[in-house]
Amino acid sequence: MSSDPTVPLEDSVVSVDGESAVLTRPPRSQWREVWDQFKSHKGALFGAVVFLLITAGVFVGPVIWRIDPQFLPQGRDFLTLRDTRPIYVALWDSGAKVNWAHPLGTDNLGRDMLARLMFGGRVSIAVGLTAMVLSLVLGTAVGVIAGYFKRLDGPLMRLTDLFLALPLLPLILVASLLFRDPLAAVFGTEGGIFILIVALIGITSWMQTARIVRGDVLALKEREFVLAAKSIGTRPGALITRHMLPNILSPIMVSATLGIASAIITESALSFLGFGFPPDFPTWGRLLNDGVDRLVSYPERSILPGILISLVVLSVNYLGDGLRDALDPRIRGR
Numbered sequence: 001m002s003s004d005p006t007v008p009l010e011d012s013v014v015s016v017d018g019e020s021a022v023l024t025r026p027p028r029s030q031w032r033e034v035w036d037q038f039k040s041h042k043g044a045l046f047g048a049v050v051f052l053l054i055t056a057g058v059f060v061g062p063v064i065w066r067i068d069p070q071f072l073p074q075g076r077d078f079l080t081l082r083d084t085r086p087i088y089v090a091l092w093d094s095g096a097k098v099n100w101a102h103p104l105g106t107d108n109l110g111r112d113m114l115a116r117l118m119f120g121g122r123v124s125i126a127v128g129l130t131a132m133v134l135s136l137v138l139g140t141a142v143g144v145i146a147g148y149f150k151r152l153d154g155p156l157m158r159l160t161d162l163f164l165a166l167p168l169l170p171l172i173l174v175a176s177l178l179f180r181d182p183l184a185a186v187f188g189t190e191g192g193i194f195i196l197i198v199a200l201i202g203i204t205s206w207m208q209t210a211r212i213v214r215g216d217v218l219a220l221k222e223r224e225f226v227l228a229a230k231s232i233g234t235r236p237g238a239l240i241t242r243h244m245l246p247n248i249l250s251p252i253m254v255s256a257t258l259g260i261a262s263a264i265i266t267e268s269a270l271s272f273l274g275f276g277f278p279p280d281f282p283t284w285g286r287l288l289n290d291g292v293d294r295l296v297s298y299p300e301r302s303i304l305p306g307i308l309i310s311l312v313v314l315s316v317n318y319l320g321d322g323l324r325d326a327l328d329p330r331i332r333g334r
Contacts, residue, residue: 035326037325045322047314057121065114067102069119070111084098085300107301124309134199138206169269220247257316
């Protein structure tokens, strides 16, 4: 090895017939550098692990824990199973009504809380992911078109400003009341409300992504590789998909992670206010709403779904911070 500081670390100097030769190792993959930067962000690793564990729990857990979250016990079983406490309450309250077959207790109708938390998490995360994809597609499309086509920049940005000026939560509540019954009649109660909530959240949350993407596209338009592609006759569609979209991947992925958290919070707020899924269809927001009436006697019914919502939102935010640092070459390695 050479001690000359001008020789790159990845190069090796060997002697061949009395002459020096430099053996250059292949360059490192860009995605390897992204992973190295990401794993150095402890908060991002924590967020990724927590989010994956919760997601795996709510989607794989029902395969192991086979209790129906909507099962209502009848007769004597109803009196035995209703209003049981989590088994950990027995550690400080020996007189608490617990049932070892239901480790997180049951609600006032005797339904298993663990099964309802897993089922509710599946619905809430599915709503968050689907709404995020919709808002991401809309925001990216509007941002790219506004940034690349100068004629459409003004109208699309004024449309974005209009959506930003709207009171979104009252608008979502009114739209939920107007379109709930027609969609439920076509797609069923749960399916219609799922489509309605996803559409409302996605249509009202694309504006920030559009602004970020537009700014990056405006900067990329003046770069040499884009001008060179234009000079050889590359069509706008191919120019956008081959040259621009790969270079704005970083803000898009960060917007995606933050969009999941925003969508889950919005869905939980709608369900908590009674404008989401029906009462017998558990989501984390609905479980929060159900636990309010008995918050003093059974605080865990609101605390447990609240903790899960907070953990998901916190982990997704940390994950977004780590992806931003890893995907941005200007700050990678700091």
